[in-house]
Structures are given as C-alpha cells and as structure tokens.
Amino acid sequence: MxxxxxxxxxxxxxxxxxxxxxxxxxxxxxxxxxxxxxxxxxxxxxxxxxxxxxxxxxxxxxxxxxxxxxxxxxxxxxxxxxYIDAPPLKMLVGGMGSADLARTFLRVGEMVGRLHKGGIVHGDLTTSNIIPYSGLLYLIDFGLGEHTSDVESRGVDIHLMRRALESSHHEVSSAAYLSFIEGYQYIMGSLSELVLRRVDAIRRRGRYVDVSQRKEG
Amino acid sequence: MNSVQYVLGIESTAHTFGCGIASSEGKILSNVKSEYIPTSGGIHPREASQHHASKAAGTIAVALNEAGLRIGDITAVAFSAGPGLGPCLRTGATVARTVSLIRKCPLVPVNHCVAHIEVGRLVTGEDDPLVVYVSGGNTIISAYSGGRYRVFGETLDIALGNCLDTFARHLGLSHPGVPKLEQLADEGRRFIPLPYVVKGQDVSYSGLLTMASRLAGECDRRDLSLSLLEVAYGMVAEVTERAIAQTEKGALLLTGGVARSKRLQRALSFICSDHSARFHVVPPDLAGDNGGMIAWTGYLGLREGMSVPVESSYVNPNWRLDEVEVLWRR
Known part of the structure; x- marks a missing residue:
C-alpha cells in the first residue's frame, strides 16, 4: 500500500x-x-x-x-x-479583474451546458468544485449528480450555482452569473430558455423573494 | 429623557401573537405570547389574524406588567414586517402603528428571520455563529458576511417544521405534533428507506412528506416516525456540516420552533464536536416566534436610524433574510 x-x-x-x-x-x-x-x-x-x-x-x-x-x-x-494540484476557483475569484472574471464564468457556463446537453446534472455546482489547471477547468465532486434531462433538475443545478455565487462571492455575483448564463446559452441554445425560466420559478418557490422579482407565476 | 430605552416588540408572522420588551442594556424584560391553535388542519391566515387582533391589547398589557413598566416608559415600537402571512403581518403592524401614534415614539420594522438570529446572538453571547433556523415556515442556514446574513442553504420547497407537523396530523397526533412524533420514533426499531433529497446546500422535504404519508397505513408508525425524523434531520444536518466546513465559523446556533428537538440537537452537536465548533441551542421561549426578539432587533435598528414614518410602514410577506443590511454589525 x-x-x-x-x-x-x-x-x-x-x-x-x-x-x-x-x-x-x-x-x-x-x-x-x-x-x-x-x-x-x-x-x-x-x-x-x-x-x-x-x-x-x-x-x-x-x-x-x-x-x-x-x-x-x-x-x-x-x-x-x-490528482489535480491546483487551488479551486473559489480561491481565485477575489483576485480576478472583470475581464478575467467574465471569461472564466463564460467557460464555466459552457462546461455546465455541455454536461446538461449530455444528460447529466452535477447537483452541487459551486466554485469550490471547479479547479482551473493548465488552461482547463476541471469539474469535481459528482456525488450528488444524476442522469437526467429534466428541466427541473437542470434548473436546480443553475439555481445552486447562482446561490453559491451570492453567498460566497457577493461582490461580483451578478457579473459572474451573467457571464455564466451567456456561456450556458451558447451551448444549450434554445434548450436554455425553459431551464432559465425554471430557475426563476425555483427562486420564487417555497422561499421568500424580493417582490420585484415576483413576476407572473 | 431617561438614559435607558425600552422598546416594545410586536410579533405576528404566523401562529403566534407575541409582545416583548427589550431594554437598551440588552435585557429581555418580558416576553408574552398568545398562540392561535387551529381546531383542525393547518394554519388559516384569516382566522389567525382575527385571533391576533382579539389578543393584542391583553398581551401588551401583560408584557408591560411583567416588565414593571407603563406604556409611558416605552421609547420605541418594533414590529415583524415580514416574512410571514399577509393578514397576520398587517394585524401586528396595525397594533404597532397605533402604539407608535399614541406614544409619539419611533416605529421600527424588523425582519423576522434577522430577529431570530439577533436574539440568539444576544442570549448565547456568540458574536459570529453559523445559524440554523428551523421552524414551521423557515429552514435556513445562514452566516454573516459582508454586511448581510447570507443564505448558505435552505429548503427548495416546504419547511422542516411544516413537513413534520403535516405528517403528525396525518398520523392523527394532536398539536403540538413534533414531540409526539419524537416519542413514537424513540420506540421505532426498523429503518424504512424514504426520499433523502439534498441538492448542493439545499434540501427538499415535499417528496419525503408525500412518501411517508403514503406509507402511513402500511408500516408500523413507530418505525415510520423514526425513519422520517432520521431522514429529515439527517438532511438538515448534512447541509449544516457543509456550511460549517465552508464558512469555518467557530460556533453554531440552533434556533426556531424545531430547535427544541432533542434528536436534532444531538445530530448537530455531534457535527460541532467533529469540527471543533461551539454548539448553542436558543432557549425555547426565545427560539420560537416571540416579541422579545423583535423588540431587541428593533432596538439595534433604532440605533442605526432605521425607524420609518407610519405612512410608509409597509409589511412585506416575502422579505428575504439576505436583503436586510445589517448596519449594526458593520
């Protein structure tokens, strides 16, 4: 051993x-x-x-x-x-300039798009589970993942990413999320529409939200 | 003007109409509540608000009496402005506005979830804990960061307390159902697999409730109660452990109506000893919905100039915890 x-x-x-x-x-x-x-x-x-x-x-x-x-x-x-010998994205976000941040989260969005398009949801998308290494973004920790093409499961995946950004990177969360969505839409194409609408629904559901976000049910 | 200030707090987000008085010295001088108990089924918002309206004056009188104060001693009024049930919130707000107008004193809207955290910090002396807030209407894991209480995990559908209460009613257990469910669970022997749903840092209880209710006629109720509680508490314990590992806070504070569960306390204290964090349970009278926590948080807000004129003292049934700027911790 x-x-x-x-x-x-x-x-x-x-x-x-x-x-x-x-x-x-x-x-x-x-x-x-x-x-x-x-x-x-x-x-x-x-x-x-x-x-x-x-x-x-x-x-x-x-x-x-x-x-x-x-x-x-x-x-x-x-x-x-x-072994991927590098710090997770979580440690790097704070030191990123806005261009670097946008580029990185665009790629994160593309990565998640590829996963979803292939019928997998990760189940625990956070910046701790993404490791930038030798020009690539590695995704780890699939323990909560599943095989599914459900709009709901995809929506929860995106929702979790958004919330992870809000709780751990609140200074840049809006910008990072916008880039992330851009990348996701680029890969998912028209499939992304339903998913993103569901993300809003999940945010409104069973939890308290800002009234200004409470659009049509 | 007297140097000590006395803030009257009105709580009326759901079942409980509460009135408490806090002093600027950080003492909860009185904390009186009157609970609406439905004759059958869950909470009916209109009936609850009627209950609150009928009990308001009496509850305030008792609170003043227990604190040894007269209405003339009150220097500010705070009220739960949300989140909660609209009719109940509006009743509490009306009562608070009336006192404010009569006394000509400041009126302070308070976020109910923030109040649970603040009174927990006050009574435990923990300055910066991770907070697990579990009740009939909320399941939130939160910690302070950058001026606000950030949400690290929550339910994607119904609250933990709602799941347990509804299942207890399904078994025909009378209010309060959770302690009786725990008694049944203590006699349970066999674990029955039920949906355990953790998504990232969030939990989901609706599938668990549906499945457990469906099995209620088929399985031994003691085994079923044991399994339901193990799964329900296991889920919240898992996301709590993740949040404590992620935030590296040195203390954990358990609050809300479900905080009194010994089984949940055991699970969370286990996690705390694993992660060398101090574990605190807010005492039941301050962990459940109460006016004292509103009064204390109202005082904190008052110090930061967060009072509002009566004309714009709106309630917000969907007011999120992480929208509130926690000015007193800056």
Whole structure:
C-alpha cells in the first residue's frame, strides 16, 4: 500500500494524497457519519460513491475535464483518482479583474451546458468544485449528480450555482452569473430558455423573494 | 429623557401573537405570547389574524406588567414586517402603528428571520455563529458576511417544521405534533428507506412528506416516525456540516420552533464536536416566534436610524433574510 497523507477533511469525505502506479493520486473516502442512522448512512455513502465514479468518467466523454478514476471500492466507499494540484476557483475569484472574471464564468457556463446537453446534472455546482489547471477547468465532486434531462433538475443545478455565487462571492455575483448564463446559452441554445425560466420559478418557490422579482407565476 | 430605552416588540408572522420588551442594556424584560391553535388542519391566515387582533391589547398589557413598566416608559415600537402571512403581518403592524401614534415614539420594522438570529446572538453571547433556523415556515442556514446574513442553504420547497407537523396530523397526533412524533420514533426499531433529497446546500422535504404519508397505513408508525425524523434531520444536518466546513465559523446556533428537538440537537452537536465548533441551542421561549426578539432587533435598528414614518410602514410577506443590511454589525 502506498503512503497516504491526509490532504483535506471536508464535510462529506476525507481526501488523501497517495500514489497509483507511480502517479500522484487522490483517495476520496466517504466517512461514516455518526449523527445519522447506520442504514441510511451506508446507503447514502454507497450510492454517492458509485454515482460519482460513473459520472466522472461520463462527464469527461462529454468534453468536461474531470479527474481520471483509477479504482472504486464500493464497500469502503472510496474512489482513487488522478490528482489535480491546483487551488479551486473559489480561491481565485477575489483576485480576478472583470475581464478575467467574465471569461472564466463564460467557460464555466459552457462546461455546465455541455454536461446538461449530455444528460447529466452535477447537483452541487459551486466554485469550490471547479479547479482551473493548465488552461482547463476541471469539474469535481459528482456525488450528488444524476442522469437526467429534466428541466427541473437542470434548473436546480443553475439555481445552486447562482446561490453559491451570492453567498460566497457577493461582490461580483451578478457579473459572474451573467457571464455564466451567456456561456450556458451558447451551448444549450434554445434548450436554455425553459431551464432559465425554471430557475426563476425555483427562486420564487417555497422561499421568500424580493417582490420585484415576483413576476407572473 | 431617561438614559435607558425600552422598546416594545410586536410579533405576528404566523401562529403566534407575541409582545416583548427589550431594554437598551440588552435585557429581555418580558416576553408574552398568545398562540392561535387551529381546531383542525393547518394554519388559516384569516382566522389567525382575527385571533391576533382579539389578543393584542391583553398581551401588551401583560408584557408591560411583567416588565414593571407603563406604556409611558416605552421609547420605541418594533414590529415583524415580514416574512410571514399577509393578514397576520398587517394585524401586528396595525397594533404597532397605533402604539407608535399614541406614544409619539419611533416605529421600527424588523425582519423576522434577522430577529431570530439577533436574539440568539444576544442570549448565547456568540458574536459570529453559523445559524440554523428551523421552524414551521423557515429552514435556513445562514452566516454573516459582508454586511448581510447570507443564505448558505435552505429548503427548495416546504419547511422542516411544516413537513413534520403535516405528517403528525396525518398520523392523527394532536398539536403540538413534533414531540409526539419524537416519542413514537424513540420506540421505532426498523429503518424504512424514504426520499433523502439534498441538492448542493439545499434540501427538499415535499417528496419525503408525500412518501411517508403514503406509507402511513402500511408500516408500523413507530418505525415510520423514526425513519422520517432520521431522514429529515439527517438532511438538515448534512447541509449544516457543509456550511460549517465552508464558512469555518467557530460556533453554531440552533434556533426556531424545531430547535427544541432533542434528536436534532444531538445530530448537530455531534457535527460541532467533529469540527471543533461551539454548539448553542436558543432557549425555547426565545427560539420560537416571540416579541422579545423583535423588540431587541428593533432596538439595534433604532440605533442605526432605521425607524420609518407610519405612512410608509409597509409589511412585506416575502422579505428575504439576505436583503436586510445589517448596519449594526458593520
């Protein structure tokens, strides 16, 4: 067994830096959560692990850069994958000029468009899950993703991105979101219309919104 | 003028008509409430507002009495201006405007969700916690950043408390249903798989409620109650853990009507010890809807000049938490 070094203890999983066939690799281990029912816990960790492994590979086939999966251990809820040694987009947004910001989020929008067009939603779009590396934008963390072409699921995906921008990057959230939408529309074409209308509906639904945004139901 | 100020707070967003008095020294001097309990089914906005109108004068009198004050001692009036049910909000606002006009004192509109956070900060002494606010109408995970309380996670459809209350009624449990649901769950043995829906940092409870209600006739109600609570609390616990990892706040504050759930408290305190964060539960009388939190937050707003003339003291049933500029924390 190669040496393992704990890189990050996230909310859901622990990430270890290790080796696979002489290559730097990441071991992602979904750890047991003591606060929830053991049956429920095992079910959640198991499905998310196999889900993530599948979607990482499928997304890459759609032209969305993702880590390469080396192996999956469903029993221990572990995925071994290639290591992308760079900080996430979240850390970089603050230091971006407006042109750089617009260009980056346009590409993020295109990336999400390609994913949606290919029948996949990510389920957890945030700037922490996008890693700019060697000229590409890598998308990670597919545990909450699914195979679907539902307008609703696509809408929630976009809604999550928008909210992540508002909570973590409120100074630039409007500009970033506009560029993101531009890129998304570029790839999705006329398909984007229904989705974006649904995003507004999701925002209005079950949550309190600014009255000025409350257009026709 | 007396150097100590006394702010009267009126709460009337949903079931509760509350009247509390806070002093500028940070004391909640009295906190009186009268709750509308529907004879059957959920809350009826018009009936609730009629209840509030009929109880307003008496509740205010008791609040003044318990605080040892007279109406002449009140230096400002605050009211819940939203979010909430329109008819209920308008009743509370009318009461507050009347007091303001009689006393010729400032009138301060307060955001109900902000008030839950502010009174929690006051009683726990935590300056900058992550806040988990769970009630019949709200499921919000929020933290302060850049002048506002930002929303890090929330429900995509119905609130946690709404899901649990509705299911409890479905089982024929009388109000308040959640404690009885928890008792049933304590005797549950078998876990029944139910829809666990986490989308990013958000949760969804409508599918869970539908599925659990559908199974109510077929499964053991103790097992079903156990499974429903495990799934419902598990979802909010998961998004809370994500928010605490993301925001790196050193403390977590649990508030709202569902905060009194021991099962939810156990789950969240578990997470806090994992992430070395302090865990606080706001005491029940201040965690549920109440006038004291409105009074205290009204005082904070008053200090920043946030009072409004009666003519423009509108209510806003859809007033979002993250729209409010939290001037007193700048």
């Amino acid at each position: 190669a040496e393992m070094r704990l890189l990050k203890k996230g909310a859901e999983a622990e990430l270890y830096l290790t080796e696979w066939m002489g290559l730097e690799a990441i071991l992602k281990r979904r750890v047991k959560k003591g606060y929830r029912n053991p049956d429920l816990d095992l079910h959640i960790r198991g499905t998310r692990t196999s889900n993530e492994a599948k979607l990482l590979s499928e997304a890459r086939r759609l032209g969305v850069p993702t880590p390469i999966v080396y192996s999956v251990d469903k029993r221990d809820c572990e995925i071994l994958m290639s």
